Amino acid sequence: MRDLSPYILAMDEACPCGPNLEYDSAFLALERLATPDEERGVGATVRQAQEPDWRDVARMAETLALRTRDLRVVLCLAQAWLALEALPAMADGLAVVQALLEQHWEHVHPCLDDGDPTERINALALLGADPGILGHLRRCTVIAIERVGVVTQRDLRTLAETASSTNDDDLHKTLREHVATVFGHAGHSRLQEIDAVAVRAIGHLEAIGQVFAMHTPGRGPDIEPCIRELGILRREVQAYLPMDNAQAPACVSPSPENEATDASPAGAVHRxxxxxxxxxxxxxxxxxxxxxxxxxxxxxxxxxxxxxxxxxxxxxxxxxxxxxxxxxxxxxxxxxxx
Known part of the structure; x- marks a missing residue:
C-alpha cells in the first residue's frame, strides 16, 4: 500500500499548501500531458484519438504534488493511478482528495474566491466526467484470471443495463456466464478484496461530498455517477460472496439503527x-x-x-x-x- 502522506501533510506553517503553481511551466506541461488527443482528420487521413501516456502523467503529477497541495494536480495523479493500477489506486487518489479538503480547506489550491468554491468545484468535475475519473472507472479491469478471462466494469454495467431487457437476452446470458466463470475462479478472498476497495472508494467520495455540504451547502462536485458505478460493481461482486463474508451489502448499509446511505441509485434504503x-x-x-x-x-x-x-x-x-x-x-x- 502506497504512502500517501507526502501528498497530504502541511508543507510549512506559514503556507501549509505551498505555492499556487497554476502558471508554472511544470503545471502547464502536466495539463497538456494529461489531456487526451482527440480524433481529427489530416487531409484524407483520420488520426485516431489517443490516450495520454499515463506513466509519464503519474511521474510528473507525483513530482508536482510534492511541491504544492493542489486538487488539479491530485486529480491528474488519481486518473493516472486508476488508468495504470485500476480500483485500488482509484481509492488512493480519492483518499488524497478527501484529506486535502478536510485538513486544508482554507488553503488547498485552487483557493476559494472570497468564499466562492466555483473554481474548486470545476477542478473536481473530473470525478464525474468522461474523460475523467468516471470514464476510467467505467472502462477499468475489475479482475483478470490467467487462462480464464477478464471482467471489466463495462461488463458489469452491461449486465445491469440488460437485466430487464428482452431484446438483449442472448447478450445478457453470455455475459453472465462469462462473469460467473471468472468470478468463480477468483475465489471469495479475491472478491472480498475487490468489494472492500469499492467500499473504501465510496466512503472517500461521500466524505468529499460532506466537506462541501458543510462549507458550501448546496454547492459541490457531482460525485453520484461514480458512487452509482461502484454500486453496480458491488452488487455484482456480492452475488458471488456468502453474506457473512461480504462487506455491508450494496443495497443496505448497516448503522446503529440499521440505516445508512446506499451506494445504489435508489439512495437510502433501510433494513x-x-x-x-x-x-x-x-x-x-x-x-x-x-x-x-x-x-x-x-x-x-x-x-x-x-x-x-x-x-x-x-x-x-x-x-x-x-x-x-x-x-x-x-x-x-x-x-x-x-
Whole structure:
C-alpha cells in the first residue's frame, strides 16, 4: 500500500499548501500531458484519438504534488493511478482528495474566491466526467484470471443495463456466464478484496461530498455517477460472496439503527423490521412505487410491484386464480375437488 502522506501533510506553517503553481511551466506541461488527443482528420487521413501516456502523467503529477497541495494536480495523479493500477489506486487518489479538503480547506489550491468554491468545484468535475475519473472507472479491469478471462466494469454495467431487457437476452446470458466463470475462479478472498476497495472508494467520495455540504451547502462536485458505478460493481461482486463474508451489502448499509446511505441509485434504503404485517408491506411497496414515479418514471418495476401488492393476503387457491387462472382447474382436479 502506497504512502500517501507526502501528498497530504502541511508543507510549512506559514503556507501549509505551498505555492499556487497554476502558471508554472511544470503545471502547464502536466495539463497538456494529461489531456487526451482527440480524433481529427489530416487531409484524407483520420488520426485516431489517443490516450495520454499515463506513466509519464503519474511521474510528473507525483513530482508536482510534492511541491504544492493542489486538487488539479491530485486529480491528474488519481486518473493516472486508476488508468495504470485500476480500483485500488482509484481509492488512493480519492483518499488524497478527501484529506486535502478536510485538513486544508482554507488553503488547498485552487483557493476559494472570497468564499466562492466555483473554481474548486470545476477542478473536481473530473470525478464525474468522461474523460475523467468516471470514464476510467467505467472502462477499468475489475479482475483478470490467467487462462480464464477478464471482467471489466463495462461488463458489469452491461449486465445491469440488460437485466430487464428482452431484446438483449442472448447478450445478457453470455455475459453472465462469462462473469460467473471468472468470478468463480477468483475465489471469495479475491472478491472480498475487490468489494472492500469499492467500499473504501465510496466512503472517500461521500466524505468529499460532506466537506462541501458543510462549507458550501448546496454547492459541490457531482460525485453520484461514480458512487452509482461502484454500486453496480458491488452488487455484482456480492452475488458471488456468502453474506457473512461480504462487506455491508450494496443495497443496505448497516448503522446503529440499521440505516445508512446506499451506494445504489435508489439512495437510502433501510433494513426491514423482523416482523411486518400485511398493511405495512403494502405501505412499503407504495413508497417504492412513489420513488420510481418521481425518479425513474419509465421503469416497469412499479407495474410488477403493484401486481405483487394485490396478491398480498391471498390464500393459495385465490393466488393461483389471480396469476394463472388456467391452472386452477388442474389444481382442483389434482386435489380431488369438484
Amino acid at each position: 426491514l423490521p423482523r416482523s411486518l404485517d400485511a398493511d405495512e408491506i403494502r405501505h412499503r411497496l407504495d413508497e417504492i412505487c412513489e420513488w420510481y414515479a418521481a425518479n425513474e418514471p419509465a421503469s416497469p418495476v412499479p407495474v410488477i410491484l403493484r401486481r405483487a401488492r394485490g396478491l398480498i393476503g391471498l390464500d393459495f387457491t385465490s393466488l393461483l386464480q389471480a396469476i394463472a387462472p388456467g391452472g386452477l382447474t388442474e389444481f382442483r382436479s389434482l386435489a380431488g375437488e369438484d
